[in-house]
Amino acid sequence: MRTLTQLVLAVAFAAPALHAQIDTIPVNPYAGLAHTAIRVRDLAASEAFYEKLGFEKAFSAEKNGTVTQAFYKINDREFLEIYPILTADPAKNPIGFLHLCFDGLDLETLRTHYLNEGLQPNALRKAGMGNLLFTMRGPDDQNIEYTQYMPDSKHSLDKGQHLGANRISTEMFGVALPESDLPAAMSFYKDKLNFSALPGRNDILVIPGSTQQIYLFSAATPDLRSRTYFLVDHVGKTAAELKKRGVKTKRGKKEVIATDPDGNLLFFRSERIAD
Incomplete structure (x- = not known):
């Protein structure tokens, strides 16, 4: 059994190393x-x-x-x-x-x-x-x-410039990433990069210090096209505006989806959930 003196010395020697390790973790990275x-x-x-x-x-x-x-x-x-x-x-x-x-x-x-x-x-x-x-x-x-x-x-x-008054959205709140091994990818982002899962969703990760998200989905999914998520005030009004501008779209359950010339998918949602 360690004596009190031995315990005090062990803590004293460990403290600087522990302090150095803690100091390397950014508060708001x-x-x-x-x-x-x-x-x-x-x-x-x-x-x-x-x-x-x-x-x-x-x-x-x-x-x-x-x-x-x-x-x-x-x-x-x-x-x-x-x-x-x-x-x-x-x-x-x-x-x-x-x-x-x-x-x-x-x-x-x-x-x-x-x-x-x-x-x-x-x-x-x-x-x-x-x-x-x-x-x-x-x-x-x-x-x-x-x-x-x-x-x-x-x-x-360029701050304050090139902020078009007609932007269909003013925030990109999420990106989807296909992964061949979902548990391993989730572990990487959570354990190594300190991301947290969106409450109730193990497949959506929240970027530390923000409300923006990364959605991890299986690379075995037939449709692996790029997916980017944009926040809008009203999905119906956004759909009407996109149609007015000549942008072809389709309606989902909770979004309107546009496809760029190379097939990349742009999801416009009023709810901040990237999935």
């Missing part, structure tokens, strides 16, 4: 979703579609005079990144969903925490648009991005 990224067959057709929804192009990235990314603005913190086909190799140009990106508030601390959790985030760097960025491989080898908006970045300098 996220602000929510920063963007989803898709690759499209026809950039002009996709831009025309998203502009019908009232989203404006804030800026583009170019290389040798060719657009490599177009950034469409949902609100000051959320964007849709559209990538065109750049090479003739189909393997390097998968059409559809590419990745999602989380809006982080302290990437250096968050990355350190992930390293302490045994994860392997890539090096923190400054990306082309001027924001801090690191990436990490998630379940099914999915690429997960983390960005921290910097004061001099293109995103921050």
Whole structure:
């Protein structure tokens, strides 16, 4: 049996290590979703579609005079990144969903925490648009991005601009991810990334520090098209407005669904549940 002195010494030696570990866990690591990224067959057709929804192009990235990314603005913190086909190799140009990106508030601390959790985030760097960025491989080898908006970045300098008055929605509140092993994916997000399940739903995860969600569904599902969820005040009025703008839709039980030129699904809901 340990003596009182031995117990005191054990606690004294353990306390600094425990304190250091606790200090690496960010209190509010996220602000929510920063963007989803898709690759499209026809950039002009996709831009025309998203502009019908009232989203404006804030800026583009170019290389040798060719657009490599177009950034469409949902609100000051959320964007849709559209990538065109750049090479003739189909393997390097998968059409559809590419990745999602989380809006982080302290990437250096968050990355350190992930390293302490045994994860392997890539090096923190400054990306082309001027924001801090690191990436990490998630379940099914999915690429997960983390960005921290910097004061001099293109995103921050565009604050208050390109917020179209006719935006069909002003918030992207959820993204769906297909997973080959749902229990393992759920464990990854909950145990490693500190996400929590939406009450009563084990398949919907809430991004820490926000009300935005990630919906995990089986990769065995026949329809694996990208699904992005947008919040609206009234589904019926949204359906009527989309029809007026010439956007083809279909009605679900609790949403109106639009499909972009590449088959990506956009769900417009008045209830904040991404499923």
